[in-house]
Amino acid sequence: MRYYVTGATGFLGLHVVNDLIKQGDEVIAFVMPGDKGAEFLPAEVKIIYGDITSKEDVNNFLSSSGEGSTVIHCAGMISLLWGIKPLVIKVNVEGTKNIVDACVKQNMRLIYISSVHSIPEKPKGQSIEETCCFSPKLVVGGYAKTKAEATAYVIDAVVNNGLNAGIIFPSGIIGPRALTNNSITHMMKLYMGGKLPAGVKGGYNFVDVRDVSSAIVSLCNKRDKQGCYIIGGYYVSIEEFLSAIHRNTDRQLKKLNIMVPRWPIYLFVVPIYAVKYFITKETPIYTRYSIYSLGSNSNFISDKAKRELDFHPRPFDETIRDTILWMEEKGIV
Template identity: 30%
Template structure:
């Protein structure tokens, strides 16, 4: 494979697994990371330290590449008081587009999010045609909606192709940091979760998402959007599946939405006193409350061969990887 691919946000969960998939399929890879490169150690790639907010960094990264996979983003479930979420998630795509056009890149694959568009109403299946979220939505959601539109609109009168993929909540191995959902799974494993929140989420294996992203290099169509979802699971069922996989106890109590919303001021005060991130926020409980139970990835299955594996397999692999990398102890054997 002679094509060279640039990956931004390469040290993140999606980014590092995309890099691994690219290497496996024989692509040459330029990888942009910001600070922590642990997830990229010992990979046969060209490393570039920098930021998507600096065009000079992108010019070095993108020089001589055929395709850019833009994974870099800031995720927030607690607003955007410094403005860095919106800045990164909108100026980043604009800079990627400008430099890619300048360097003669053929294609940009932009990693967006299912949260860029509206989840309501639940009575209609969730697919690629949902309307974008508007100003007034959470900072992260609105920034991802704007980022998509910047790329799709900005590429219309240029030779470059742009396509969008929207993963749901990714979980699985190679979660070095770990991610927000990875942290939640580890809290379940370590029995630090006193209750189960009401609601649910669509979960998808990171490796299936990465495979579909790489397939978009050849099969993705200009101007198209692809939903990379997995399976919806409510948190009670998720907790029971974790217990089945690990033997860890399921929290006995389910906390309803109205009660979680009512104690938000107490949670925020505790976070301020302890100087730790709040265990949940208004945005996070709204997200799991509004999680759409019927996300339809038929289009991605047909075009990108998106074929999500069973949740139980993903959880096995996630906890196995965490044990192998000594993030958690193996005091409790995983169930076969």
């Protein structure tokens, strides 16, 4: 089969590309000009350079598509900031619209990678399952609002324009081969370097990037499947997360037993990181949105994916162990 993959050099996209190549598929990757991540793509991958926010570039990317081809839209900008940056809107919303419109025009199947952040949150204690109701007004945070708007556009195209689409909703993706210093990798680096004085009370639902990729490829292979699939792993508190690092490394790390409530972090630490971000543009480990997320309901249910996509999240300790080994191999820690 032939697959057109956006965001192919990203954390998730690179895993998806490698999994498709392993099963003998043809992969065409859409890569931003100057993206150094292109060097990590398998040699078998054909690269087409362009900008996801350019309708002309997207149409050019998909111009050689044949019957039965599928687009896997992994491209997106993750933002832990509370507000909405114009570029995040442009990439997450306008970029997705460009892909959807091209798929409708050329009668291509679409696998869209959304996010659990786009799903309206339920009160604590309630389970969160797949829904078809998406709106920026129903979610909190700039990133969540852009993903909700984009997801609504995909569903509208399915209902009104005959788009053949499957939508994947991963929870917090972690695991090896994160080419950028994301917030989780940064936290692990600080802790393993002895520079994290305390943790934060709260937690989230985390899932291994390799399991998300496997679910995406499974959906690709099941061409009769459409609809929405939550791909979640396990709820893990920050205290449990740090304990998992402690028990899965040979390093003599100090076990952190101090977990600071979220409100003092929100009041005193977040503003300091905000100033640092303004000066350095380096995404901080603590933001208003990340602190909010650690206290939100992340009881995501993945039963549908387990039934239909053979999705089975690996043990959390395996993810942490493999991530540590990768970080050590790359000299990150």
